[in-house]
Amino acid sequence: MARNSGGEFAVLATSFGVLACSCTVTGDRLDTGIAWERLRPLDNNPELDSGEMLNRRCVPGETVVVRSATGADSAGGLALRQGQFVVCIGNSSDGALTVVDGPGNLWSLRRDQVNATRGFPANWGAHDRDYLVWAYSRDTLIFREILRNSYEGNFFYLLLDTELDGSIARGMLIDSGTGFSDLRPYVEPVIQDSSLIVVSTHSHWDHFGGHRHFFGMSNVELVGYRPQADYNPYPQPPEYDLEGLMLFFGIGNWPLESATYTLGNRNVEILPVPGHTSDSIAFYDHQEQLLFTGDTIYPGLLFIESWPDYSESLAKLDEFTRQHPVKWHVEMSTRRTFNGQHEYFYFGSNTHWQEHSPNMPATYAGIARMIVNDALESAPLGTPHYDARIIDRQFHSMPLVPVPFPGIPSYYRVNAERLVNQLIDRHRLHDRIRERR
Numbered sequence: 001m002a003r004n005s006g007g008e009f010a011v012l013a014t015s016f017g018v019l020a021c022s023c024t025v026t027g028d029r030l031d032t033g034i035a036w037e038r039l040r041p042l043d044n045n046p047e048l049d050s051g052e053m054l055n056r057r058c059v060p061g062e063t064v065v066v067r068s069a070t071g072a073d074s075a076g077g078l079a080l081r082q083g084q085f086v087v088c089i090g091n092s093s094d095g096a097l098t099v100v101d102g103p104g105n106l107w108s109l110r111r112d113q114v115n116a117t118r119g120f121p122a123n124w125g126a127h128d129r130d131y132l133v134w135a136y137s138r139d140t141l142i143f144r145e146i147l148r149n150s151y152e153g154n155f156f157y158l159l160l161d162t163e164l165d166g167s168i169a170r171g172m173l174i175d176s177g178t179g180f181s182d183l184r185p186y187v188e189p190v191i192q193d194s195s196l197i198v199v200s201t202h203s204h205w206d207h208f209g210g211h212r213h214f215f216g217m218s219n220v221e222l223v224g225y226r227p228q229a230d231y232n233p234y235p236q237p238p239e240y241d242l243e244g245l246m247l248f249f250g251i252g253n254w255p256l257e258s259a260t261y262t263l264g265n266r267n268v269e270i271l272p273v274p275g276h277t278s279d280s281i282a283f284y285d286h287q288e289q290l291l292f293t294g295d296t297i298y299p300g301l302l303f304i305e306s307w308p309d310y311s312e313s314l315a316k317l318d319e320f321t322r323q324h325p326v327k328w329h330v331e332m333s334t335r336r337t338f339n340g341q342h343e344y345f346y347f348g349s350n351t352h353w354q355e356h357s358p359n360m361p362a363t364y365a366g367i368a369r370m371i372v373n374d375a376l377e378s379a380p381l382g383t384p385h386y387d388a389r390i391i392d393r394q395f396h397s398m399p400l401v402p403v404p405f406p407g408i409p410s411y412y413r414v415n416a417e418r419l420v421n422q423l424i425d426r427h428r429l430h431d432r433i434r435e436r437r
Helices: 184-191 209-214 242-249 307-323 364-378 387-391 393-397 416-436
Strands: 049-053 062-066 085-091 096-100 106-110 114-117 131-137 140-145 155-162 168-174 195-199 220-223 259-263 266-272 281-285 290-292
Touching (some): 049 131, 155 266, 195 209, 209 220, 220 242, 266 307, 290 307
Parallel strands (some): 195 220
Antiparallel strands (some): 049 114, 062 114, 085 096, 096 106, 140 155, 155 168, 266 281, 281 290
16 A cells, blocks of 8 residues: 555646757657747656656657766767656657757657656646646656646646557546647647547536547547537537446446446546536546546635535545545645635636645545535535635626637636736735735
């Protein structure tokens, strides 16, 4: 039973370059319009080097670690050192990888010359690509949507079933973000023609928007949502196919039954956890002992649709984490220093303050349940208020039409700038009042 360094089970939840990169097609590399030569690795912590050869095609934008020194050690420093973190930007037909180092130099390396990363980097902040990509392990990839595209910065996950030769037999993508930026050029190079299922943790558009980029691919099964390639989630997203999801995974009695999906050599448990939404599900990967809870549990402001269902789901997750070794994922902010509260981020935020790392103790399920049950018992009418609708009433009643916001996609709202300013002013006022107290 694996434990983290704190002793508890962990829960989830250039400036110069010798070669220019025009980002056109090179070998199998896809043209994504990203200036790859400006990319920086997410981290340089040697403890995050898995020591295990990548031994598979890379996901463009994925941070990898140089396995052994290579290149000419000249006065210009044109060499890669052992243990150096670099970004893989493409795969060639002969099996080589194209990587870029911090200063922006391009290198061609064999797969056996780089290691996969592991664990969680310290910093998920970057503004030079649409998705940050990190390998929790060689076969488990973490994506983070960049904040300039989505102020929530959602995380989502690609589980791979890998053969001994490094080829991918099949994969599962859990959540796909807003879909404002094309996710397909990141996933397709590693999946290629292998089968892929794309599923969301629940029926909120910022968790299934990227499904549309895989629409029409013969090797991809969209579970729960099958949006057309040009769909618009406003004013109403496509209907969520809960019955189809239950049929696909073999769940007979929602939400009492769970199911196990066999992804080749790794088993994934499917756990119905209604509360945040009526169709919320959690995924437990037996191979890596990771529990993916979507928006059901994270260290931030929790949005609850049904408090009784949510309490029951937390009880299920609490019991599950007591019976299984779990390392977990989460997202969003830590507690703010002046008031001790977890906060959600302003609409349109392009930075997150005091952001929590993507992993937290499994004990959070039990803690969250105690807090929710206390709120239920003390509520005057038996059900607590949905605070977000009280705090930000204007936000929830704004007309659903596009806005011209620099760096923010056009799916948002026509009066978003005025709305954002209202929210910021109101929060600043509340902050000043709290500070005086």
